Amino acid sequence: MFRWLIGTIALSMVATGALAADPVEIHIGYLGHAGVRSTLSLIQQPADNDGIAGARLAIEDNNTTGKFLNQRFVLDDVKVKDGDDVAKVATDLAGRNDYIITDLPAEALLTVADALRDRGTVLLNAGAIDDRLREQDCRANVIHVAPTRSMLADALGQYLVWKQWKRWLLVTGSHDQDKLYADALRRAATRFGAKIVQERTFEDTGGARRTDSGVTLIQRQMPVFTQQAPAYDVLVAADESEVFANYLPYRTWDPRPVAGSAGLVPTSWDAAHDQWGAVQIQNRFVKLNMRRMTALDMQAWTAARMIGEATSRTNSGDPRKVIAFLKGKDFSIAAFKGTRLTLRDWNLQLRQPILLADGRMVVSVSPQEGFLHQVSELDTLGVDRPETKCKLQ
């Protein structure tokens, strides 16, 4: 009996010892959507793991740091298909994870946010750029890592104005998100003193993006579509639907540069970005994923790194403490953009510089010199506190 007791004590001591050495596990869910959009340019066609690949790299980075703090990060990714009950999928995922990174369209994101509201699960929106998610439809349990349309449009607008290309010919696609982008571009023009000399709409009449004799036809269509325009400096295209914008460069009737959805494109990341230590992450990403890093990859990396950063700062696996730190005034994150990124406390949007890239090189980074702000120059991009419609709850 006595021996048995000693044995039990010894066993429980071993068990306690093992418990103390066990790392704190932090479970991060990733909720994406199946099916990739079709792009005009074959080289811009997103990979199946677009986004999730960035989160995976961040988990590796978090774990390198975590081994010094006895913390271990685990990623759990799920994709929803059209017709799936997204609220149910998200609830299941929330049962296994402390945080969820999302790459979902606006409507699905709102459904998920509302479904998880009472559980207290916080979402990190890595995919949706809709301003309304940060304005009238903002939610207290959604942190936005992706930039907004208005931030992207303002970043482009500042550069075009700095370049003295102030007369814009605005061409908009016929889909809803194209119109939203056009709204953001109009707002940018007004804010920074550019003039939209004329607007045109490019109707999507259907048709394949891949054909065997496509170039011949496009070469006839695009000059005709852009002729007889009033004098302008730059053609700004709003075509998130990938219907026409990438057909425009070198084919406009007047020899003018193209910007917006083709030509000079505002983006949160580009595979050519190499400033501010970015070469390091580009190399790590290629080594892990055997392809180059996209904007969505970077947004997902940043989201997972934000959780890692807050976990190491708080030295805690308690999501409430981590989220309180993320939302607090001491939070900032380094993301190879030359400045610290912080959250706008009124709508939980991540402040960030925006790159302007042409598909081969990063041409510039906004905010541009001379666009000043009393709090942060990053707040010259997008909807600022005095204009916000967001009431976090």
Add this chain to the structure above:
Amino acid sequence: MWRRCLLTGMLVWLAATPASAFVAYVSNEKGNTVTVIDTNSWTVTKTIKVGQRPRGIEFSRDGKFVMVAVGDDDTIQVIDTKTQEIVDTLPSGPDPELFTQDAAGKTMYVANENDNTVTVIDLEKRARLGDIQVGVEPEGMTISPDGKILINTSETTNMAHFIDTTTRQIVANVLVDSRPRFAQFKRDSSELWVSSEIGGTVSIIDPVKREVTGKITFEIPGLRNEAIQPVGIGMTKDGKTAFIALGPANRVAVVDGATHKVLKYLLVGQRVWHMDFTPDEKYLMVTNGVSNDVSVIDVAAQKVIKTIQVGELPWGITIAQP
């Protein structure tokens, strides 16, 4: 007559080699060159072509060589200070950036940004002795005055790693603010200073307790907070005055070594990176990455007295006797 002649000759000779003549070597990150500057005339005397992306640069302890990390060539090149030509390379790991040596000049420790390691090199045999796994993107490197502890900072892990130089094991990790880039001990070992570029602070660490005991913050009227990005640190031997390069704030902060209070800000060139003192500590030279020049600071007067044009995107600097 003959004697007088000799005396005059000696006087002329003495005047020609004043005591303050040192030689500064500046690595130019984009230019792939090292600029050599004479600190007596403050003029460029030579430009040496080196490998790709030269950054970390330091004299060997015996003063015979200058070693420069050429990151994109994955090696460290050795420049003979007599001929001012490259004579050898050292087997660093991939993408070496900053490095440090022990007091005897026998062992070198290199931060390899690309694979989360610190490489240990035997300088006499010019051979690689081993690697130490550290955090993500290792950068800042320094060694404690007694040689027992090596410090490495990792930019994405945001830590100062304390490494025992005998066992080559990490013995402590101290969390600092975002993107730690440079580390420096006080000569009396009482404090370790670590600059955080994105965090915008310098952490003061107690090397015995191995914890952060204070932080230096910076405020410059009319300048947004995000532009203040501390990088290089220079401290006088007596530990009384420190200089901190503030990157795109285009200023060097002068800090009281004892109270950690910022005394003043000196306006220098654009994106100020690293610095080094002349051995007599009369002057401090700082590299200005975007304006392609080096500012010379009179240490006693705490004033910028000169600007010297160098190569494209100057980054590191090292100064010693000719």
